[in-house]
Amino acid sequence: MNLQTEISSNKRADGAGGRLLDKVAVITGAASGIGKEIALSFAREGAKVVIADLDQTAAEKAAFEIDPMGKRALGVGMDVSSEEQVESGMAKAIEVFGRLDILVSNAGVQIVAPIVEFEFAKWRKLLSIHLDGAFLTTRAALRQMYSQNSGCIIYMGSVHSKEASPLKAPYVTAKHGLVGLAKVVAKEGAAHGVRANVICPGFVLTPLVEKQIPEQARELGISEADVIKTMMLKETVDGEFTTVQDVAEAALFLAAFPSNALTGQSMVVSHGWFMQ
Numbered sequence: 001m002n003l004q005t006e007i008s009s010n011k012r013a014d015g016a017g018g019r020l021l022d023k024v025a026v027i028t029g030a031a032s033g034i035g036k037e038i039a040l041s042f043a044r045e046g047a048k049v050v051i052a053d054l055d056q057t058a059a060e061k062a063a064f065e066i067d068p069m070g071k072r073a074l075g076v077g078m079d080v081s082s083e084e085q086v087e088s089g090m091a092k093a094i095e096v097f098g099r100l101d102i103l104v105s106n107a108g109v110q111i112v113a114p115i116v117e118f119e120f121a122k123w124r125k126l127l128s129i130h131l132d133g134a135f136l137t138t139r140a141a142l143r144q145m146y147s148q149n150s151g152c153i154i155y156m157g158s159v160h161s162k163e164a165s166p167l168k169a170p171y172v173t174a175k176h177g178l179v180g181l182a183k184v185v186a187k188e189g190a191a192h193g194v195r196a197n198v199i200c201p202g203f204v205l206t207p208l209v210e211k212q213i214p215e216q217a218r219e220l221g222i223s224e225a226d227v228i229k230t231m232m233l234k235e236t237v238d239g240e241f242t243t244v245q246d247v248a249e250a251a252l253f254l255a256a257f258p259s260n261a262l263t264g265q266s267m268v269v270s271h272g273w274f275m276q
């Protein structure tokens, strides 16, 4: 069964499907990597998905792959660090699909350098994408979710929401910050039927990480193989990368969870790296 058939029939080859039937999900940074896989897996489960990304062409292409008719998938150009673009992009999503059930705040970048050499502009750029982006999309989503008295927000944290690594000061700071934001949204949102949680993946081979490996090797004067072995996979139980499918499965679990029992939490998906 191909993706189109699966989506249109809301059935998967394994008999699952329909766990998010007619839910509307906005996923930021969904033109690539983890976000794209989450959009595909939500669509397979019957959701209508909005792919919001800085790269509008890639967002529209990803939406077309899911539904060429444009009835169940929409690509939107959105810089999550821009208040104006978030407001207009979220308004468009709600206007097209009529409601909003799930926000996955996922857009992110990585910039590596030792703290003493970190340019202030780059520090601010990273924080504005990860933290301003999470705040702005959350605020716009909550207005709609409160009016529906239901909703689910998922933040894409990282093992770096729990642990530190050298060269990643703003990234580690931002990812820890998302845990705090999720807890506040869980407390404020409960009275309005809104849950909020964080997924904390280990290393996943996406463009974000593929770019980072040679940069870290250069900064540390070690080989790329050693970056992977000693910095990325050393703490895992089996030396394996996490996959986009692993993270999408966690997102699906959180999105489809039926009650307020699971809110304000961080779910680490990392092959055992960082055991809580």
Ligand code: NAD
Pocket: 028, 029, 030, 031, 032, 033, 034, 035, 052, 053, 054, 055, 078, 079, 080, 081, 106, 107, 108, 109, 129, 156, 157, 158, 159, 200, 201, 202, 203, 204, 205, 206, 207, 208, 209
């Ligand atoms: P990716 O580079 O494949 O995808 C990131 C997407 O975000 C891209 O499509 C990019 O265009 C978009 N984006 C960047 N800046 C944006 C902005 N200002 N506004 C809107 N969209 C923007 O990376 P990925 O690995 O899939 O990362 C997705 C998220 O997962 C990030 O928040 C990242 O920190 C997090 N994460 C990744 C890993 C990993 O190992 N890859 C591990 C843990 C957490």
